[in-house]
Amino acid sequence: xxxxxxxxxxxxxxxxxxxxxxxxxxxxxxxxxxxxxxxxxxxxxxxxxxxxxxxxxxxxxxxxxxxxxxxxxxxxxxxxxxxxxxxxxxxxxxxxxxxxxxxxxxxxxxxx
Amino acid sequence: xxxxxxxxxxxxxxxxxxxxxxxxxxxxxxxxxxxxxxxxxxxxxxxxxxxxxxxxxxxxxxxxxxxxxxxxxxxxxxxxxxxxxxxxxxxxxxxxxxxxxxxxxxxxxxxxxxxxx
Numbered sequence: 001x002x003x004x005x006x007x008x009x010x011x012x013x014x015x016x017x018x019x020x021x022x023x024x025x026x027x028x029x030x031x032x033x034x035x036x037x038x039x040x041x042x043x044x045x046x047x048x049x050x051x052x053x054x055x056x057x058x059x060x061x062x063x064x065x066x067x068x069x070x071x072x073x074x075x076x077x078x079x080x081x082x083x084x085x086x087x088x089x090x091x092x093x094x095x096x097x098x099x100x101x102x103x104x105x106x107x108x109x110x111x112x
Numbered sequence: 113x114x115x116x117x118x119x120x121x122x123x124x125x126x127x128x129x130x131x132x133x134x135x136x137x138x139x140x141x142x143x144x145x146x147x148x149x150x151x152x153x154x155x156x157x158x159x160x161x162x163x164x165x166x167x168x169x170x171x172x173x174x175x176x177x178x179x180x181x182x183x184x185x186x187x188x189x190x191x192x193x194x195x196x197x198x199x200x201x202x203x204x205x206x207x208x209x210x211x212x213x214x215x216x217x218x219x220x221x222x223x224x225x226x227x228x229x
Contacts, residue, residue: 034217034218036220041203041223041225042222042223043116043118043205043207043220043221043222043223044156044205044207044220045220046217046218046219046220049217089155089156093218099146099158099161100146100158100207100218101158102148102155102156102157102158103155104154104155105155
């Protein structure tokens with residue numbers, strides 16, 4: 001069955017450092033891989049989408065890589081700030097109309 | 113960005129009653145909407161895919177007679193939890209995919225906290 005793993009349940013880093021989150025998947029060939037941010041008691045907020053034929057995508061302090069051979073995506077937040085503290089979810093989609101499957105999430109804490 | 117609105121944000125109901133949750137795409141049309149539930153400190157679990165004008169597709173283990181989904185228009189999907197029980201207490205979240213133009217981004221509602229007492 002399809003499986004998405006976000007290796008760290010929780011990650012604590014110092015403000016200003018780069019946070020790197022990992023997402024691995026098995027038994028799936030996604031056309032799109034997305035990263036979302038979720039704050040407690042709120043719905044997920046879309047951050048970045050990367051397609052299967054793309055290797056890297058950037059948006060301000062965020063960078064996502066997608067390796068379809070390794071079946072892995074890395075999500076980086078550079079110059080991290082306490083306001084970046086949240087749960088980050090990796091999500092996969094097989095096509096533009098197909099369902100989105102989420103990983104278990106990584107709870108990121110940035111300490112001042 | 114596009115806005116998806118869920119209503120209500122929270123609801124408390126008595127065991128045995130039914131609760132309806134609405135999911136609206138406010139500024140775009142959505143052929144497809146998804147319903148998720150999320151337990152504390154867990155990820156979102158897909159319950160069903162809602163397609164405008166047709167029957168919803170339920171994930172394995174989700175009772176379609178208990179969780180009724182209606183997607184009557186391109187901007188509205190509803191989830192009705194019938195004969196709710198305390199174990200149905202959870203955070204329910206909908207998402208909508210904007211129709212057309214090769215759009216792939218899914219927008220999420222703010223969620224509905226259901227507590228069954």
